[in-house]
Amino acid sequence: MKFVIQRDQLMESVQHVMKAISSRTTIPILTGMKLEVSEAGLKLTGSDSDISIESFIPAEEDGLVYVENIEPGSIVLQAKYFPDIVRKLPQNTVEILTDDHRNVTIRSGNAEFHLNGQDAEEYPQLPKLHTEDSFELPIDLLKELIRQTVFAVSSSETRPILTGVNVKIQDGELHFIATDSHRLASRKLPLQESGGSLAFDNVVIPGKSLTELNKILSDSDDTIEINVTDNQILFRTKHLYFLSRLLDGNYPETSRLIPDESKTIVKMDTKELLQSIDRASLLARENRNNVVRLITKGGNQIEINGNSPEVGNVVEEVEAASIEGEELKISFSAKYMMDALKAVGTDQVKVEFTGAMRPFLIRPIEDEQILQLILPVRTY
Amino acid sequence: MKFVIQRDQLMESVQHVMKAISSRTTIPILTGMKLEVSEAGLKLTGSDSDISIESFIPAEEDGLVYVENIEPGSIVLQAKYFPDIVRKLPQNTVEILTDDHRNVTIRSGNAEFHLNGQDAEEYPQLPKLHTEDSFELPIDLLKELIRQTVFAVSSSETRPILTGVNVKIQDGELHFIATDSHRLASRKLPLQESGGSLAFDNVVIPGKSLTELNKILSDSDDTIEINVTDNQILFRTKHLYFLSRLLDGNYPETSRLIPDESKTIVKMDTKELLQSIDRASLLARENRNNVVRLITKGGNQIEINGNSPEVGNVVEEVEAASIEGEELKISFSAKYMMDALKAVGTDQVKVEFTGAMRPFLIRPIEDEQILQLILPVRTY
Numbered sequence: 001m002k003f004v005i006q007r008d009q010l011m012e013s014v015q016h017v018m019k020a021i022s023s024r025t026t027i028p029i030l031t032g033m034k035l036e037v038s039e040a041g042l043k044l045t046g047s048d049s050d051i052s053i054e055s056f057i058p059a060e061e062d063g064l065v066y067v068e069n070i071e072p073g074s075i076v077l078q079a080k081y082f083p084d085i086v087r088k089l090p091q092n093t094v095e096i097l098t099d100d101h102r103n104v105t106i107r108s109g110n111a112e113f114h115l116n117g118q119d120a121e122e123y124p125q126l127p128k129l130h131t132e133d134s135f136e137l138p139i140d141l142l143k144e145l146i147r148q149t150v151f152a153v154s155s156s157e158t159r160p161i162l163t164g165v166n167v168k169i170q171d172g173e174l175h176f177i178a179t180d181s182h183r184l185a186s187r188k189l190p191l192q193e194s195g196g197s198l199a200f201d202n203v204v205i206p207g208k209s210l211t212e213l214n215k216i217l218s219d220s221d222d223t224i225e226i227n228v229t230d231n232q233i234l235f236r237t238k239h240l241y242f243l244s245r246l247l248d249g250n251y252p253e254t255s256r257l258i259p260d261e262s263k264t265i266v267k268m269d270t271k272e273l274l275q276s277i278d279r280a281s282l283l284a285r286e287n288r289n290n291v292v293r294l295i296t297k298g299g300n301q302i303e304i305n306g307n308s309p310e311v312g313n314v315v316e317e318v319e320a321a322s323i324e325g326e327e328l329k330i331s332f333s334a335k336y337m338m339d340a341l342k343a344v345g346t347d348q349v350k351v352e353f354t355g356a357m358r359p360f361l362i363r364p365i366e367d368e369q370i371l372q373l374i375l376p377v378r379t380y
Numbered sequence: 381m382k383f384v385i386q387r388d389q390l391m392e393s394v395q396h397v398m399k400a401i402s403s404r405t406t407i408p409i410l411t412g413m414k415l416e417v418s419e420a421g422l423k424l425t426g427s428d429s430d431i432s433i434e435s436f437i438p439a440e441e442d443g444l445v446y447v448e449n450i451e452p453g454s455i456v457l458q459a460k461y462f463p464d465i466v467r468k469l470p471q472n473t474v475e476i477l478t479d480d481h482r483n484v485t486i487r488s489g490n491a492e493f494h495l496n497g498q499d500a501e502e503y504p505q506l507p508k509l510h511t512e513d514s515f516e517l518p519i520d521l522l523k524e525l526i527r528q529t530v531f532a533v534s535s536s537e538t539r540p541i542l543t544g545v546n547v548k549i550q551d552g553e554l555h556f557i558a559t560d561s562h563r564l565a566s567r568k569l570p571l572q573e574s575g576g577s578l579a580f581d582n583v584v585i586p587g588k589s590l591t592e593l594n595k596i597l598s599d600s601d602d603t604i605e606i607n608v609t610d611n612q613i614l615f616r617t618k619h620l621y622f623l624s625r626l627l628d629g630n631y632p633e634t635s636r637l638i639p640d641e642s643k644t645i646v647k648m649d650t651k652e653l654l655q656s657i658d659r660a661s662l663l664a665r666e667n668r669n670n671v672v673r674l675i676t677k678g679g680n681q682i683e684i685n686g687n688s689p690e691v692g693n694v695v696e697e698v699e700a701a702s703i704e705g706e707e708l709k710i711s712f713s714a715k716y717m718m719d720a721l722k723a724v725g726t727d728q729v730k731v732e733f734t735g736a737m738r739p740f741l742i743r744p745i746e747d748e749q750i751l752q753l754i755l756p757v758r759t760y
Contacts, residue, residue, distance in 0.1 A: 078691060081662060081663065085659075085694075088655070090696075110696050110697045110698065111659050111695075111696040112695050112696065113662075113693070113694045114693050114694070114695075115691060116691065116692055275468070275470065276470075276491065278468060279465075279468050279493075282465055283493065310496075311495060311496065312461075312484075312494045312495035312496055313494050314492065314494070315491075316470075316489075316491040316492065
């Protein structure tokens with residue numbers, strides 16, 4: 001194997017692929033990164049068996065040459081050292097070659113690294129998805145769907161299915177749902193008319209996979225193609241192939257959790273509410289749940305307060321745009337509320353309460369596609 | 381106690397004073413921050429008994445009003461919460477007041493915090509230094525002296541005296557020395573003619589104190605005043621008072637460690653040498669000392685290499701500006717060498733060797749004031 005490549009392109013691909021590589025895997029060869037070069041270009045592969053990532057650097061694209069002097073071949077390199085080596089190479093041109101004993105030479109300027117490689121034949125084959133059914137989304141939108149839901153997955157393995165995001169296609173809408181049973185985040189997106197039948201109707205994607213995918217994808221209005229089989233999902237862009245296992249089991253039906261009526265509706269500036277809850281939470285940290293309280297007052301005022309008997313308390317009146325319905329005193333997790341307000345992402349927000357003991361909803365004022373739900377904390 | 385203050389000024393002072401406050405102190409009241417307000421302004425104090433810091437915000441300076449509506453008084457606030465509270469206040473104007481029961485109210489915009497304060501009378505009095513002897517330095521220069529030496533103090537308590545920087549005044553020069561017995565960093569500075577006798581001739585300042593002082597001081601050609609007594613040193617700027625204890629005991633005489641002749645002299649570009657050692661160290665991490673090797677070659681070339689049998693090796697030839705004297709193969713800690721090269725800070729550097737087993741010197745080509753010494757590692 002032999003090729004010459006531009007360091008900056010190599011570095012970007014290495015960083016993407018590293019997102020799938022863990023030093024704590026039980027399969028030793030998966031601590032390495034696979035390099036495969038052909039006349040078409042260089043393919044890097046990393047996997048921790050839950051997530052597999054392939055990044056491709058074409059030999060030539062749009063008239064620019066990225067990889068040259070190619071002698072096809074493949075090798076596995078220890079991922080612990082390779083990224084630092086690439087980052088610190090003295091020149092932007094890098095030559096990588098192997099001999100018959102899997103000794104790898106990396107050469108740039110006057111620096112020459114010799115690494116012990118491993119046999120690429122021993123690297124597990126990534127499953128190829130056999131499906132014609134796929135659909136496409138703009139990358140920007142996929143990132144938004146992930147960002148607005150994934151934070152609400154459960155971090156506990158007590159109910160493993162809740163560590164994933166439930167992705168459904170129903171009534172022409174794509175629907176992302178995440179819940180840890182104390183709060184729920186939901187985002188719908190109308191799908192374009194698609195020619196054939198869609199690829200799936202209900203899967204659960206590990207939250208960690210979506211978080212890593214979101215980190216790798218840069219904001220762009222290019223599209224990403226999504227393929228699903230029984231137990232895997234594939235996200236594919238021009239040069240990236242991101243494969244994740246799916247979670248086994250049935251995701252709970254969450255629609256019945258969402259109250260269909262409300263008794264108190266508060267509309268207000270998202271940032272003002274967020275910042276006052278942030279301040280109240282400063283003195284609510286001592287009790288582990290970080291609970292703050294919201295009280296409706298006369299004249300469109302709401303009071304936010306936090307209390308930590310050992311330290312002190314904080315109280316703040318904030319002006320709402322409007323308050324309709326019954327008076328209310330309610331307590332909830334400051335962290336959940338701040339996560340939800342950040343996810344909503346609009347300047348103004350509508351919070352719909354159905355009494356101090358019932359879940360409440362946070363959503364944009366004029367948009368039914370985003371919905372955040374939080375269970376209050378019983379303090380009265 | 382009562383006053384109104386600008387948040388940004390308060391925040392800056394709080395951050396300075398926090399550098400002295402530790403949550404792990406054995407004296408409970410020292411987990412707090414003392415606030416004392418008089419007609420002159422607000423003084424904040426923090427201390428972990430090794431370091432004490434006072435920061436003063438004048439009521440008025442250069443025609444600008446920083447503190448107003450003053451009712452003199454003092455209180456101690458829990459330092460765990462106070463900085464976050466100040467940072468997150470909604471407005472730039474902050475009112476702080478106490479009642480007779482040491483309840484503290486912090487008010488800004490519509491937000492109101494109530495904290496339990498502690499009696500300022502219980503806060504230890506900082507020692508006042510009784511000395512007329514002091515000298516002044518530009519802040520920039522003091523920061524440079526610290527930066528060029530403090531990294532070389534010992535991190536081990538085996539010989540506590542080596543955890544400090546030895547500061548001497550000798551032959552009209554100020555001299556900073558630090559060593560952990562494997563390497564030594566030394567910086568001299570000619571002092572201006574001073575009127576009276578100088579304040580001290582030989583003290584040892586804890587490395588941690590100098591590191592914190594360096595963080596607090598911003599680059600400036602203003603001067604800082606330095607006072608020393610038997611067991612304390614005081615650094616004083618216009619609004620900052622930084623007091624540190626001194627280390628007890630005699631600092632070893634280090635001058636005999638410095639070879640007065642050399643057998644091989646290499647002059648070269650500092651950054652090129654630094655970067656090639658950085659690359660070589662990538663594959664030298666496995667052996668815990670992170671040892672790299674330097675070999676002189678013909679024609680002004682030096683070879684830098686690093687080797688980690690399990691993983692591989694790296695070798696690089698770098699062109700020196702000149703190599704004089706005997707041929708040499710020598711091994712040393714990559715970390716120590718990189719620290720020393722960064723401290724020297726000039727574009728070109730001179731490295732003087734006296735054989736593979738003797739300490740070697742790194743310094744600027746035309747400057748005897750900065751000197752870095754490293755003991756080689758025995759590998760041949």
